[in-house]
Amino acid sequence: MSGWIIGFIEQYGYLGVAALMMLENVFPPIPSELIMPFAGYVGARGTLSPWGVLFAGVAGSIAGTLPWYWLGRRVGRERVLRLVARYGRWLTVSTDDLLRAEQWFQRWGVHSVLLGRLVPAVRSVISLPAGIEAMPLPTFLFWSTLGTAAWTALLLGLGFVLEDNYEQVARFVDPISTTVVVGCVVVYVWRLVRGRGKPA
Numbered sequence: 001m002s003g004w005i006i007g008f009i010e011q012y013g014y015l016g017v018a019a020l021m022m023l024e025n026v027f028p029p030i031p032s033e034l035i036m037p038f039a040g041y042v043g044a045r046g047t048l049s050p051w052g053v054l055f056a057g058v059a060g061s062i063a064g065t066l067p068w069y070w071l072g073r074r075v076g077r078e079r080v081l082r083l084v085a086r087y088g089r090w091l092t093v094s095t096d097d098l099l100r101a102e103q104w105f106q107r108w109g110v111h112s113v114l115l116g117r118l119v120p121a122v123r124s125v126i127s128l129p130a131g132i133e134a135m136p137l138p139t140f141l142f143w144s145t146l147g148t149a150a151w152t153a154l155l156l157g158l159g160f161v162l163e164d165n166y167e168q169v170a171r172f173v174d175p176i177s178t179t180v181v182v183g184c185v186v187v188y189v190w191r192l193v194r195g196r197g198k199p200a
Contacts (some may be wrong), residue, residue, distance in 0.1 A: 015056070021056075044159060068125065073130040
C-alpha cells in the first residue's frame with residue numbers, strides 16, 4: 001500500500017497530494033495519516049518541495065471541507081439530518097457522527113473548527129454544523145486552514161523522519177497501511193449493508 005501511495009504522489013506530484021487529501025475529507029478511501037507521511041517522504045528525497053507538499057495537502061483538505069460546509073449552510077439542520085439518515089452511509093457519515101459534531105460545535109464554538117480538524121473522527125463532519133450555524137465563510141476558512149495546516153505539517157514532518165529509515169520502517173508500515181485501508185473498506189461495506197431497509 002505504501003508503494004502505491006508513494007508511486008501515485010510521484011506520478012501526479014502536488015496535484016496528486018491535493019486530490020488524495022480532498023477525497024479523504026469527502027469520502028475517506030485513504031486517511032491523511034497515511035497520505036501526508038508518504039508525501040513527506042517523497043519531499044524528503046527531493047522529488048517535491050516540502051513547502052509545495054504542505055500547501056497542496058492543506059489546499060486539498062480545505063477543498064474537501066467545502067461541500068460539507070455548503071450542504072449545511074444551504075440545506076439546514078432538519079433536511080441535513082434526513083439526508084444523512086437516508087444517504088449518509090454512502091459517504092460514511094451517520095446521524096450519530098453529525099450529532100457528535102454538533103455537540104462539539106456547541107461546546108467549543110468557532111474554535112471547534114480548529115480543534116475538530118485535529119481529531120480524525122470529527123475532522124470532516126465538523127464542517128456540517130459550521131455551515132448549519134451559518135459561520136461566516138472567511139471565519140470557517142481561517143480556523144479550518146489553521147487546524148489543517150498544523151495537522152498536515154505534523155504528518156509531513158513524520159515523513160521527513162521516515163526518509164532515512166524507509167527500508168526498515170516499510171516492513172512494518174506496509175502491513176499496517178494495508179490493514180487500515182482494508183479496514184476502512186470493510187467498515188464502509190458493513191455500514192452500507194446495515195443501512196439497507198432502514199426507514200428514511
